[in-house]
Amino acid sequence: MSPLPGTITTLVTGATAGARERLIAAQLPADSPSGACRAVLLEGLPDGQTILIPSPTLLIERIAPGCLCCTGNLVLRVTLNRLLRRRPERLYIGLATTEHLDQLRSWLRQPPYDQLLELTPDLHS
Structure with a gap:
């Protein structure tokens, strides 16, 4: 039995939360067949209007801003594990x-x- 393929994962950076969300939103229609589950893990709060809206096929989690590889590591790990359980x-x-x-x-x-x-190449807005 072969192992399950890994979740295709892209790190997204940009000057503002809105810029990052717009970039992710632009990728969503083209990257996945209808009905496939996608997940977005966003660092920080939206900066005005929320662009991404959760749905049965779009999981969205937000975590507090901070250094994700240092002080925010535990929060990132728990949130990431929760999302990955949904495959x-x-x-x-x-x-x-x-x-x-x-x-x-x-x-x-x-x-x-x-x-x-x-992991795929990063996206920068």
Whole structure:
């Protein structure tokens, strides 16, 4: 029996929460067949209007802004694990800053996430 393929995961950066959400929203219609579950993990609160709306096929979680690979590691791990239990086909992680982007990417390449995620090139708005 072959292992399940990893969830295709993209890190998304941008100057504002709205810019990151718009970039993710632009990717959603083209990247997944109808009915497939997608997930979005956003760092921080929306900056005015919410662009992404949760639905049965779009899971959205928000976590407090902060350094996700340092002080926010536990919150990120718990939230990410909760999303991955739902087995989304695609996952977007919107980051408030790029300060520790390399450390976060490295962390996501370590067990157990190396077997659960298939990292793609980052998106920048």
